[in-house]
Amino acid sequence: MKVLLSNIQRFSLQDGPGIRTTVFFKGCNLRCPWCSNPENILPYMEKYFDDVGEEKQFGFECSLGDLKEEILRDQVFYQGKGGVTYSGGEALLQVENFISLIKDLSQMKINQCVETSLMIPTKNLTMILPYVDEYIVDVKILNSDECKKIQGDLQIYLENLRILRAHKKEFTYRFPIVTGYTYTKQNIDALLELLKSYPPVKMEIFNIHNLAEKKYQMLGRRAFNNKELPDEILRNLQLKIENMGIEASIIKYA
Numbered sequence: 001m002k003v004l005l006s007n008i009q010r011f012s013l014q015d016g017p018g019i020r021t022t023v024f025f026k027g028c029n030l031r032c033p034w035c036s037n038p039e040n041i042l043p044y045m046e047k048y049f050d051d052v053g054e055e056k057q058f059g060f061e062c063s064l065g066d067l068k069e070e071i072l073r074d075q076v077f078y079q080g081k082g083g084v085t086y087s088g089g090e091a092l093l094q095v096e097n098f099i100s101l102i103k104d105l106s107q108m109k110i111n112q113c114v115e116t117s118l119m120i121p122t123k124n125l126t127m128i129l130p131y132v133d134e135y136i137v138d139v140k141i142l143n144s145d146e147c148k149k150i151q152g153d154l155q156i157y158l159e160n161l162r163i164l165r166a167h168k169k170e171f172t173y174r175f176p177i178v179t180g181y182t183y184t185k186q187n188i189d190a191l192l193e194l195l196k197s198y199p200p201v202k203m204e205i206f207n208i209h210n211l212a213e214k215k216y217q218m219l220g221r222r223a224f225n226n227k228e229l230p231d232e233i234l235r236n237l238q239l240k241i242e243n244m245g246i247e248a249s250i251i252k253y254a
């Protein structure tokens, strides 16, 4: 069995607890205009030309054996806390192709984390629940009509959140600040309500940066230009969340 990946990043410190190997799956069912990983969206390999005009490719197929070997290369650094994080794109769209690896690593007591939009068929989520230890859940647009325009059916997201809670899974929310999309008064109010109904163990907030501009150029697509909000606004939001008794941090991507 093979999976389609775009990258395997070793020694990640921002994708779950401890030192982690982050596996980026290629292919996503959403089309967030602000996406910082546009090379991970389409579910097939894509050609592009680099700075010196050489033809390169985004995406590669990886056998489960090779992927397992790559993950275990850094086992010595995981030390109980760290492990592997499946990210993307949307890793859970390919879950049927690598559930055997998830089960295998679970038996070996390797800590496994999934970063997901949760906008996926519920069966893809229930399949991993007995084996995956950590969940990083995106939280974006929380108004049904607005969500439908950009991301799809909010009810699917809420149902999957309910299932995580019903299975007593702890999760971290990751909230991108995008002016006019996720950062509106209405959406922040809805976010604070969501935190009451489905409280996470932790919340990470971050400004969407424009660092992916070059990747958009290479792919021949137009980059989204986000107006980054001042740190003070992020700190205010952080404070509001902390006042609800939830640990919150601001992440900066270099």
Ligand code: SF4
Binding pocket: 028, 029, 030, 031, 032, 034, 035, 036, 037, 040, 041, 088, 089, 090, 117
């Ligand atoms: S869910 Fe993530 S990977 Fe998919 S389009 Fe949105 S930002 Fe990009």
